[in-house]
Amino acid sequence: MKYFSLFIFLLGSVQLFAQPEATMYTLSGVPQHVNYNPAFVPNYKFVLSIGPGSVHGHYSNSSFAYSDLAVRRGDSLVADLVKFNGALNKKNYITTAGDVEAFRLGIQLSKRLYFNWTVGTKVFARQMIPQDLTSLFINGTSSFVNSSASFSPQLEATSYLESAFGASYKVNDKITVGGRVKILRGIVNASTENSELTLALADDYSMTLTGDVNARTSGIQNADNGDVKDYLKNKGLAIDLGATLKLTEKLTVGASLLDVGAINWKNDTYAYTLDPSVATYTFAGVDLQRIIDGDEDYFDAEMDSLESKFELQEGATGGYRTPLPGKMYFNASYKIKKQITFGALLFMEKFQGRFHPGLSASVHKEFWRIAGVSVSYSAINKGFGNLGAGFNLNLTPFQFYVVGDNLLRMPLSYLANGSYEKFASNVRYFNVRAGMNFVFGRDRSHEKKAYNQRKK
Template identity: 45%
Template sequence: MYFMNSLPQVVYGNPALIPKYKFSLGLPGSSVFVLYANSGFNYDDVISKSSGTVSADLPKLYSRLQNKNYITNAVQADVFRLSFKLNPRIYFTFNITGKFYNRLMIPKDLTGLAINGTVPFIDGTATLSPKVESVGYIESAWGASYAVNKDLVVGARVKLLKGFANATTESSALNVSLNSDYSITAAADLDSKTSGTHNFTQTGFDFSKSWNDYLTNNGYAFDIGATYRFFDRLTVGASLVDIGRITWSNDTYGYSLDKTKATYTFQGIDLNKVLQGDNNYIDAEVDTVKNRFNLTEKKIGSYSTPLPGKVYLSGNYEIRRNFTVGALFFGEFFRERFSPSVTTSVNKHFGRRFSGSLSYTITNNSYNNIGTGLALNGAHFQFYIVGDNLLGAPLALATSGNLNPYLNNSKFFTFRLGLNIVAQWDSPQERQPFSRKKRKKSTANISEGKK
């Protein structure tokens, strides 16, 4: 979507970008975005096919996994959006958007222990602790872009955030060491926090009477960006998006393990005690484990978490009028992980009525992501669909008659669909006020010379 400048939503990637339409309006639910990303595996990595029979292939799955495997889901929906061009230099935007983001980290060792047992970990340590980050909030954002001169445009957006739910893992460790004498030592540590979720586990909780409490988690964020045009045809851009935090104060609970106590060495079962009928032996061992790995839940004070921040670096070259090629580097930084991707695209305006884009993206150890974007522009309405790894679906239907090949090989997917109310397509002359001034000045100088 980044290079489809007929869409008002391009400002979500860089606040300095100025869309083609001078005015646009988005009503509740008129723009929806969905993302799925899996850095570890797809469906074909889990199964094997032989003689028409499909079976789970767990060793194959294990061989495909990274040391840390991240499964990310995100959903966004605009509640309201307004943008308009005040004059040739200034473009204003405002939006209210609901956002949800969830990321689960699964360590390779956790899967390996289930698949291969303990033998591969003898005289070693297996890291088994997953981590989860989940955040839901409503964003109200005010933005503007300003054309400093004919080449440089700068932009920024300020965001007020209202968080409604969160789960975060500050620290998590579950390490299992296996010794050559086959004794097993487990050591754990956990510090996690939640906001807005504990209430729903309580009998008698009535959300209709407490919904306003879910608007007391306040936060802020900002976007900043710029574009610069070289040689009339080449434009480069850079932006930082969603740089901010939310402070959580509603229904906050902490869950922890005491790492000084949460350790236990299992030496095996004493068969003599079992054969002698010591009925309390097994129960005592189980109680020991429960006491040492006792998960503590308690009401806590407020805490804050960062948003998943994003960086965009772009280059866009105009081959001829309304036909461009672009390259985009995108990175998401959140907690301990930086997730990069690279996209190339070809973009074309077919007059004012139709815009199209074709893209290729490398991300999340995935290399089969062919995307597309289409925008149909009516007199006052614009319908669009755009996303990464979208073309795989119709290609699978054309070649096999079903979506299975596409679904089985997908590790990454984005999808944005919407309807905009639009007006006043910006002409090239109106978009270049500085050039017009220079031409008038040059004409005046020529006239003076003739005199």
């Protein structure tokens, strides 16, 4: 029963994985801006963060919102399962992510070279809900007669430590290039190499259930007895690459490729498998006569047979390798005035063969040297109402910032409706990042250049 329960748990487990951030990319006054293109150079010659220099949380899903499931009828909140099922795609992904930057050091070594070093921890996950699964519970089995329903659970959950060393180099007045090397130490992982659960329904309504699973974990099976040193066995490496090109005095374009790499898992590695030749069960229907005759063991026997066939086989296994979710950014920024910049951003993430694209438009305003404010509009996850916002406050040597995608909709929803309920029930994409830095030596070279040009 233990492993049958674990199998059911795997079908519904939350899978963490990160998606790109849009608004943070525009907040150029914050040193963490360099995380999204290693060719970027902060406005300060020296940056130091010790403690929560950056804390980030993310949530999104690819198809539905809470309002598709729960609807208000009068004073009551009821579940509308038909509406919910209609809002689903064939495969539906709920994603969450988080990271904490514990340390950052940034130094302008010369007029051309900027160096940065960061240390932090990250976690990412994803949950896939197949529409066939909800259709079976909502609409019954009639729609699957002489066909099959595929329930294909996948699991990819990872947490790891990251130490990143990066540099940007100004080739000339127009071109800047940059890169970062990331040393990774995996903490915990659960991944599914293969997973199929198929229900075939014949015209006589007999049902055949077949399973085929190959899942792996690291750092979970013996977590209670684990040693910190054991987790250092999970080594990985990743790189970031980026470049910017200044086409005119006002127009700049940039591109970056992030998190190209993988982690090799060696600590406490276990495999969980189902052999499809064994994990198959046909349910021909209910024998009413046996129920009438008072056969109390009838259903228990059926369930025991089902459980025995779908019991996960587990055992220690060798090491395995998992990739990180790779991210790509392409941006263009146009400075219409000295302190106002318009931006356009195309971003996407590739993970396990699936692309997650998005588009964003933004405006960023600098308020002298004291503050910076960004607002953005993003189209992502088939959602077209994502209003982002961010600001940084510079009280040298302290700098504080808060930024997020779809963050602006929260206060707007409250002003319009007197509560956050409408926002919470319709949100499909949301992330927020906040932190504090110590900053010194603001770079004023561009200010002096603009001043000299005005004098001419």
